[in-house]
Every structure is written in structure tokens, then in C-alpha cells.
Amino acid sequence: MKGIILFICLLLVANSKAQELFVYTEPASNIPAHLLSTRLMSSFYKEKDGSGTNIHFMPEIRYGISGKLMLQTQAFISNRNGSLYVEGGSIYTQYKFLNNDAVKRHFRMAVFGRASYNRADIHQEEIETVGHNAGYEFGLIATQLLHKVAISSMLSYERALNNGAVYEFPNTQVNSATNYTLSFGKLMLPKKYVGYKQTNFNLMCEFLGQRLNGNGKSYLDIAPAMQFIIKSRARVDIGYRHQLYSTMQRSAPNGFLLRFEYNFYNVFKKFKQ
Amino acid sequence: MKNLFLVAVFASVSFAVNAQIKNANLQASGLTCSMCSNSIFKSLKKIAFVESVESDVENSSFQITFKTNENVDLDALQKAVSDAGFSVAKLTFVLNTNQLKVEDNAVVEIDGKSFYFINTKGKTLNGDVELKLLDKAFISPKEYKKVKDKLHTDSGKRVFNVSI
Numbered sequence: 001m002k003g004i005i006l007f008i009c010l011l012l013v014a015n016s017k018a019q020e021l022f023v024y025t026e027p028a029s030n031i032p033a034h035l036l037s038t039r040l041m042s043s044f045y046k047e048k049d050g051s052g053t054n055i056h057f058m059p060e061i062r063y064g065i066s067g068k069l070m071l072q073t074q075a076f077i078s079n080r081n082g083s084l085y086v087e088g089g090s091i092y093t094q095y096k097f098l099n100n101d102a103v104k105r106h107f108r109m110a111v112f113g114r115a116s117y118n119r120a121d122i123h124q125e126e127i128e129t130v131g132h133n134a135g136y137e138f139g140l141i142a143t144q145l146l147h148k149v150a151i152s153s154m155l156s157y158e159r160a161l162n163n164g165a166v167y168e169f170p171n172t173q174v175n176s177a178t179n180y181t182l183s184f185g186k187l188m189l190p191k192k193y194v195g196y197k198q199t200n201f202n203l204m205c206e207f208l209g210q211r212l213n214g215n216g217k218s219y220l221d222i223a224p225a226m227q228f229i230i231k232s233r234a235r236v237d238i239g240y241r242h243q244l245y246s247t248m249q250r251s252a253p254n255g256f257l258l259r260f261e262y263n264f265y266n267v268f269k270k271f272k273q
Numbered sequence: 274m275k276n277l278f279l280v281a282v283f284a285s286v287s288f289a290v291n292a293q294i295k296n297a298n299l300q301a302s303g304l305t306c307s308m309c310s311n312s313i314f315k316s317l318k319k320i321a322f323v324e325s326v327e328s329d330v331e332n333s334s335f336q337i338t339f340k341t342n343e344n345v346d347l348d349a350l351q352k353a354v355s356d357a358g359f360s361v362a363k364l365t366f367v368l369n370t371n372q373l374k375v376e377d378n379a380v381v382e383i384d385g386k387s388f389y390f391i392n393t394k395g396k397t398l399n400g401d402v403e404l405k406l407l408d409k410a411f412i413s414p415k416e417y418k419k420v421k422d423k424l425h426t427d428s429g430k431r432v433f434n435v436s437i
Contacts, residue, residue: 021308032312033356067356101303101360102413103333108303145305187306193330196311232311263308265315 020143020150022183023225023237023257024206027152028108028143030070030096036267037062043131045241045255054252055079056131063267068096076131080120088118088134088164094141106145112156113138119164125217125248126210127177133160133169139179152183158210174212182207200229208241212248219246221253235261292383294345295367295401300334301354302362302413309359316353322346333362344385347433351410364411370398380425380432387432389425398437407434 020027031037039060044053057077064070072092077084091114098109114137116129129135139156156179162168169175189201204225211218225239236259243253301313310330317326317335322343327336339345347366354361368383376395380387391407407424409417424434 021306030358032316032358034316035312064356064358067358096358099303099360100414101362102415103300103302103362104305106303145303147305193307193310195330196307196314196328198307200307229306229308232307235308265312266319269319 020145020152020183020185021202021227021229021235022152022185022206023204023227023239023259024208024223024241025152025154025181025183026094026112026141027150027183028096028098028110028141029106030068030094030110031062031064031263032265033064033067034266034269035062035064036264037261038264039259039261041257041259043255043257045252047252048250054255055084057084058131068099070094074130076116076118076120078120078131080123085120087120087131088116090114090116090129104145104147106143108143108145110141111138112141117164119166121167122160122163122169122173124251125173125212126219126250126253127158127160127175127212129158129160134163135160135175137179150185152181154179154181156180174214174217176213178211178213180209180211196232200227200232202227202229204239210248217248219248219250219253220244225257233263233265235259237261292371292373293341293369294339294347294384295369296336296338297347297350297364297366298334298336299350299354299361300332300363301359302333303359304333309357312357313354313359316357317350320349320353322349347406347411348431355410361411362413364406365403366406367401367403368398370400370402373398373402375437378423378425387430389432389434390436391420391423391434392436402437404435404437407436 041058043056047054058074060072060074062070062072075089076087078087094110094112096108096110100107114129116134118132118134127133129137137156137158139154141154143152158179159176160169183206185202185204187200187202190198204227206223207220208223209220221241221243223239223241225237228236239257241255304310307330310328310333314326314328317323317337322340322345324338324340351361374397375381375390375393377390377393380389407420425432
């Protein structure tokens with residue numbers, strides 16, 4: 001299984017055309033100013049202890065304040081404790097501070113920060129402020145888009161806090177981590193653009209890693225994904241995340257992701273003329 | 274003093290030439306995907322003086338037609354592209370002229386705007402003429418390096434650097 005995924009990823013890297021609307025990470029490119037983007041992400045991860053499937057729903061709204069600054073808010077809903085339960089939410093902001101564009105290529109860099117609230121139980125050593133831990137994360141993203149290759153990388157610091165009033169962060173665990181990612185993407189279809197109504201088909205492959213600060217425990221995941229862009233304004237992502245190795249305890253590392261996105265343009269925009 | 278002022282106003286008016294910017298062709302940079310192109314398309318279409326936009330997704334270029342008798346603000350086109358998160362690599366626009374005299378390295382007032390002509394031999398323009406904007410935000414950084422020493426730099430007012 002790992003071999004097949006790795007092979008597909010290597011093919012993508014060797015033969016890719018730029019696509020950077022990554023599924024598991026954000027590129028350094030922000031969403032456009034005055035764009036209101038709505039998303040619903042669902043994930044289905046198999047519990048390692050055999051207790052079933054850990055389902056998460058994460059509805060999300062993003063807005064481009066300017067071409068350089070975007071805001072995002074997200075809610076975390078999960079079935080971990082039986083029925084669906086709103087565990088928390090987060091706010092995220094990203095600022096693009098470097099933008100070198102050329103025709104069909106760019107190099108961009110951005111900084112981001114996230115603050116999350118979560119009231120679910122803490123059940124693993126892995127730190128994840130998207131849907132598991134209350135806490136915060138900040139980091140740096142660099143994205144290179146060449147005519148045929150898009151590569152993006154992220155480095156961040158993530159800190160977990162107590163979950164709600166009930167679940168204190170276990171003092172036997174490390175509460176901060178360094179995250180690193182490397183992502184590749186390829187546009188498969190259409191071969192040639194003739195308009196906005198063509199459905200785009202993209203393949204992605206991402207590597208997602210974490211190292212716990214202090215004890216040095218780490219993991220590395222590989223996450224291939226496919227993506228459909230419909231009428232240049234809606235998006236469907238289907239991904240699979242698979243653990244390559246881990247020295248830390250994780251409750252459900254392997255599973256599928258499904259995301260729908262729909263974009264509304266020129267929202268809350270005023271005109272002088 | 275008042276008379277002198279009137280003479281000055283009259284003189285400046287007589288040098289201003291009425292000419293209409295009819296359309297423009299803009300090539301954007303920093304993108305390949307159609308979703309990105311669509312963001313620019315939506316952003317351009319929303320501009321008040323823009324009549325219509327036709328996009329060539331494959332080449333990231335946009336043919337923009339302006340409403341007649343409306344003031345065309347070329348900087349607003351650049352702002353629309355940068356708001357969408359991208360840059361302008363090239364902007365050419367068609368100006369309808371009538372006996373318009375231009376000279377190399379000289380400012381000409383056209384339709385209430387100041388244009389500085391570069392690499393242009395003195396001539397009289399008639400009919401539709403395509404001009405290329407050479408300001409920093411409208412060309413590639415590489416091209417800007419080549420022309421920057423020739424550009425008009427007057428911090429006081431907006432002067433559009435153009436070539437034919």
C-alpha cells in the first residue's frame with residue numbers, strides 16, 4: 001500500500017503541471033480580496049483500537065480582506081463520543097508578504113496563525129489544533145509555482161492547551177510540536193483551457209510530519225488526493241492520509257477526507273465609482 | 274493676476290486633446306489554473322467603467338472593453354488584478370486619436386490624463402492606436418529593469434509611461 005502511494009507521488013513530482021490548491025495544507029497564495037469561500041470538510045479515520053470510525057465534520061468560512069490578508073473560521077464536529085457533538089472551533093489568518101509573479105509562475109511566502117478551542121477529551125500524543133486540541137499554531141509557508149511544477153512547504157510551531165474546563169493537557173505528554181509539510185500538485189485535465197466551464201481534474205501528493213518538542217517523538221504521513229474544480233468556482237477534494245511511520249501514540253492516523261467548497265465573488269465590496 | 278490665470282487655464286485646455294480609451298488587453302502573471310483566472314475575471318468585470326471582459330484562460334489574458342464616455346482609470350485594472358492575488362505582466366490599450374502630436378520623452382495630455390511617450394519618434398497619430406503601458410506595476414520585473422531609467426518620474430501627479 002505504502003509503495004503504491006509513494007510511486008504515484010513520485011510520478012506526480014516527476015511529471016507535474018502547476019496546481020497548488022492543496023488538500024491537506026494551504027499554499028502561500030491567499031484567496032482573492034472580497035471572495036467568500038464556504039467549505040465543508042468531512043474526515044473518516046479508522047480508530048486503531050478497533051472501536052470504529054472517527055468521523056469529523058468541519059464547516060468553514062473564509063474571506064479575503066485584501067489580496068494579501070485572509071481570515072477563516074471553522075467549527076469542529078465529531079462523533080468520537082457516540083453521537084455528533086460540537087467540540088470547538090478555530091480562527092485562522094494568513095498574510096502573504098512576498099509575491100514574485102511571472103507569466104504562469106510565482107514564488108510566494110506567507111505567515112499564518114491559528115487559535116483553536118476544543119472541549120473534547122485528549123486521547124493521543126499527536127498535537128492537532130484542527131479538531132483535536134485547544135491551542136494555537138503559527139508558521140511560515142513558501143510556494144513555488146513553475147509552469148510544470150508546484151511545490152509548497154510549511155514550517156510551524158504548534159502548542160496545545162487544556163481542552164475546555166474539564167480536560168487538562170496531560171502533564172505526562174509534550175504540549176508543543178514542530179510541524180513540517182511538503183506538497184506537490186499536478187493538473188491532469190483539461191489539457192488545454194478554453195473557458196471557465198471545463199471541469200479541472202488535479203492530483204496532489206503531500207507529506208505531513210510532526211516532531212514533538214522536548215522528547216523528539218515524530219511521525220510522517222503521506223497524503224495523496226484528487227480534486228475536481230467545477231465551473232472554476234466550486235471544488236471537490238477526495239484524499240487519503242496514510243502513516244508512513246510514527247514513534248508517538250496516535251489514535252486514528254489513517255483515513256479518508258472529503259471536502260466541498262463553493263466560492264462567492266465580490267462579497268462586501270464597495271465601489272467609489 | 275486673474276487674467277494671467279485665465280490665460281494659463283486656456284493654454285492648458287488647448288493642449289489637452291480629447292481621445293477615448295476604447296479597450297485594453299491585459300495579461301496577468303502568477304497563475305495557471307482556471308479558478309485563479311476566474312477570480313481576476315470577476316474582479317475586472319465588477320469595475321464600473323468596464324463594459325465587458327473576455328478571457329483567454331490558457332494565456333491568462335483578458336480583453337477588456339470600456340463603456341463609452343466614461344473615465345477609464347487604468348490603475349483600477351491593476352488594482353483588480355492584485356486584489357485577486359496576481360500581477361499584471363502586460364497591458365496594452367487602444368486609444369482613438371485625432372491629429373494627436375506626440376514626441377519622444379515628452380508629456381502629452383490626453384483625455385485629462387498625462388502620458389509620457391518613450392521610444393517614440395515625433396509623429397502625428399490618427400485613428401485607433403495601440404499603446405503599451407510601461408509603469409512598474411504593468412510590466413514584468415525583468416522588463417522594468419530595462420526601461421526604468423527612461424521613465425518619467427514626477428511624484429507630483431500620475432504620469433502614464435507609454436510606448437507605441
